[in-house]
Amino acid sequence: MTEAQQKAASNKVLCTVSRISPLTPTVQQVILTPKAPVEFKAGQYLQIYLSDTDKRPFSIACAPGFSCDGQPALELQIGGAVTDAYASQALAHLTEHLNAGSEVLVQVGLGEAFWREESPRPIILLAGGTGFSYVHSIASAIANADIKRPVQLYWGLRHSQAGYAEAELAAWQAAHPEYQLHMVVQEPGADWQGRTGFVHQAVLDDHANLAGFDIYIAGPFAMVGVVRDAFLAQGAVREQMYADAFAWL
Numbered sequence: 001m002t003e004a005q006q007k008a009a010s011n012k013v014l015c016t017v018s019r020i021s022p023l024t025p026t027v028q029q030v031i032l033t034p035k036a037p038v039e040f041k042a043g044q045y046l047q048i049y050l051s052d053t054d055k056r057p058f059s060i061a062c063a064p065g066f067s068c069d070g071q072p073a074l075e076l077q078i079g080g081a082v083t084d085a086y087a088s089q090a091l092a093h094l095t096e097h098l099n100a101g102s103e104v105l106v107q108v109g110l111g112e113a114f115w116r117e118e119s120p121r122p123i124i125l126l127a128g129g130t131g132f133s134y135v136h137s138i139a140s141a142i143a144n145a146d147i148k149r150p151v152q153l154y155w156g157l158r159h160s161q162a163g164y165a166e167a168e169l170a171a172w173q174a175a176h177p178e179y180q181l182h183m184v185v186q187e188p189g190a191d192w193q194g195r196t197g198f199v200h201q202a203v204l205d206d207h208a209n210l211a212g213f214d215i216y217i218a219g220p221f222a223m224v225g226v227v228r229d230a231f232l233a234q235g236a237v238r239e240q241m242y243a244d245a246f247a248w249l
Contacts, residue, residue, distance in 0.1 A: 143176060156198065
C-alpha cells in the first residue's frame with residue numbers, strides 16, 4: 001500500500017448532513033459538514049458508509065477549502081433518478097433523518113484522477129450527466145488558483161433541462177477569458193440553440209490532435225471507455241488522461 005493509499009484509508013470522519021436541496025427533479029445537492037478537518041485534492045471522491053458492509057463512492061463536487069454557512073463543508077451532487085437504484089438508495093439514506101441533523105461516516109480523499117496542478121498543459125474537462133460533479137471540483141479549484149492557461153469544459157446532457165449550473169459556469173467563463181464552456185445536448189428540444197450530439201464528438205470536432213492536453217473525464221463507465229478509445233485514436237496521451245473509471249475498464 002502506497003503512502004497516499006494509507007492516508008486515504010485513515011481519512012474517515014463523521015459528518016452532519018447539513019442540507020439536501022434539489023438542483024433538478026433528479027439531482028440533489030448534498031452538503032456535509034465534517035466534525036474534524038479533512039484533506040482531499042480537486043477531483044477526488046469520498047465513500048459514504050451506509051452500514052458496516054455497504055459503502056458507496058461519490059465525487060466531491062467542491063474544491064478544497066469550500067465552506068457553507070461559514071463552516072468547512074463537502075458538497076455532493078447526487079443523481080437520484082428512479083432508473084439509478086444505486087444513487088437513489090444512498091440519497092434515501094441521507095434524507096431519512098435530515099431534519100434531525102443525521103450523521104454519516106465518510107472516507108475522504110480517494111481516487112487518483114485528481115487535478116495535476118503542476119502541469120503546464122492546457123486542460124480539457126469532460127463530463128457526462130452528473131459526472132459534472134467531478135469536473136466542477138476541478139474547475140472550481142482552477143478558478144480559485146487563478147490559472148491562466150486554456151481550460152475547456154465539455155458537459156454532455158441527454159436533455160437541456162438536465163443542466164443545473166449554467167449561471168455559475170457563465171460567470172466562471174466571463175471572469176476568465178482563457179476558459180471555455182461547451183454544453184452538448186444529445187436529445188435537444190425545439191428550444192435548444194446550442195451544440196448537439198455526443199459530448200466526446202464535440203471534443204474531437206474541436207481538436208484535430210489531442211496530444212498536448214491534460215484530459216479529465218467523468219461519466220457512466222460505458223461512456224468513459226468509448227471516450228478513452230476515441231481520444232487515444234486522435235492523439236491523446238494515455239498518461240495525460242485521468243478518470244477513476246479507468247481502474248475498472
